[in-house]
Amino acid sequence: MKEIQNNVESLLGEIRSGKTGRDKIITQLYSDGKLRGSILSVILKMGGSKEDFDDIFSIALMQFVKTVMKRKDLVINYDLNTYITSIAKYTLLAQLKSKNKNTTQLVDANTVMTENPENLVIKKDEMTLLHSLLETLGKNCKEVLLLWGNGYKMRDIADIIGYKSEEMAKKKKYQCFKTLLIYLEQNPEIKKSLR
């Protein structure tokens, strides 16, 4: 983690560089003992339990990576550990609020809050439902749509995936988008759950 924190910029770049880099950073962060420890400590301090840890940690990592990918001008003013832990606090507060728990006394003066991280659009229970979509799309289509859906320009998508031109990336995106539309038509329950 030491070297990661010393080089936040290159870490953000690696997350934005495509699936290989993204996965590498996700597994590094997921297995970071210090990060896990500080998130667990926050959860316990805020009245959560050890059982909440897995959920909160996964959601915080998802929000972190999504925020990095969607906000190309993101500047992290704290060390990475503090930044991700503050996202976890934000996630836990949101969960406690949704359970109608009084949260005002939980945010102490030392709490560092980042500006709100990106919201997640897929609920946890929908993920299982959407598993068939990943099989339908295949690896390349998934990555093209994923990047497009998170604000990447066609030129960047072409560079990341290795298409020869922006035009080629555009063609691929439309092909994949068609497949996605057909999938939605065939699975009205998913369409319903997205609204």
Next chain:
Amino acid sequence: MIEYYEHIDDYIDGRLSSEARQAFEDAMKTDASLKLAVENYMDAAKLSEGLLEMDIMETINNFKNKSQEKIDYSTSKSKKWLWFVLLATVLALSIFWYINDKESTLHQNQILATYIRPNDDDATKSMDTIGMTTFQKGKYFFQLNRFEESEEWLKKFVSTEKDKNLLSEGYYWLGAAQLEQWELDDAEKAWSQSHEAEAVKNVKLLKHQ
């Protein structure tokens, strides 16, 4: 022939010229699937955005399962044959690791994925160690990632402390300081002398690594 599907983004975002827009709308009147595509555009865009979340979750789950599988296989008592296969695999892998790289990153990651580092925010509130007990010093240096010094102070602490609960906590921190330096045998020994839930879990983890 114009492939109208390629212009859905432009149509939705209002980037078409008035002629092109009219042509697109005329095409929708005769092409039901194009009309449907426009109607479902927002859902498909939202789903595309969500693909990233699904992909991250998949990566986390795959990594988690890999680490968990390793522990599960090691602790399974009912399938004796698995023990033999495992034993042979572990032996082969141990030799391989020993020869190549005993402390491979993957191996470390698998252990670190299930290990939760102890944390005490108060440990570093003070700017220096003046007036601190040996235990506080141990925790102070640990929080600063100075594990060698932390280990030294924690060893002093456990060698003099009489209170059972504090001693158990001390061994827990000592084990962590040793793990951070990848002193696996020492960490296992220290954690074995602690009854902290995390220490018990960690001993199990190391015994089966």
